[in-house]
Amino acid sequence: xxxxxxxxxxxxxxxxxxxxxxxxxxxxxxxxxxxxxxxxxxxxxxxxxxxxxxxxxxxxxxxxxxxxxxxxxxxxxxxxxxxxxxxxxxxxxxxxxxxxxxxxxxxx
Numbered sequence: 304x305x306x307x308x309x310x311x312x313x314x315x316x317x318x319x320x321x322x323x324x325x326x327x328x329x330x331x332x333x334x335x336x337x338x339x340x341x342x343x344x345x346x347x348x349x350x351x352x353x354x355x356x357x358x359x360x361x362x363x364x365x366x367x368x369x370x371x372x373x374x375x376x377x378x379x380x381x382x383x384x385x386x387x388x389x390x391x392x393x394x395x396x397x398x399x400x401x402x403x404x405x406x407x408x409x410x411x
Contacts, residue, residue, distance in 0.1 A: 340399040344391035351384010356391070357409075365409040387411060 339359055347356035354369030372380035390411060391399060402408050 338396050338400050339404070340391055340394070340396055343403075344388045347384045347388030347391060349388075351388060352378060352381025354384070356384065356387065360403055362407075362409050 343356040343359050346359060350356075352369070352373035354366035354373075357363075357366035357369055369380070369384065372383065374380075387410075391403070394402065
């Protein structure tokens, strides 16, 4: 009986070693900061004319400009949001984070 308990302990210890070795498989957000790539990309494609994706990323001035462009062009300016959404979603997570959240690139 005692031998069975030791075997159970050994297998548990081996399992924890295996889990520790798989640290490469754990999600790791870049620089402990939330990456808003998917949210901004989808909002840019769906509601690009309203500039909501700009506000999500913290670009208030660019968001207001996007709304004005859309109103002045009777909606044609919303193509800018569609293009930006596609660009956002095609970038890697790290590249998006560095470009739009760290580098604060407002347009394209």
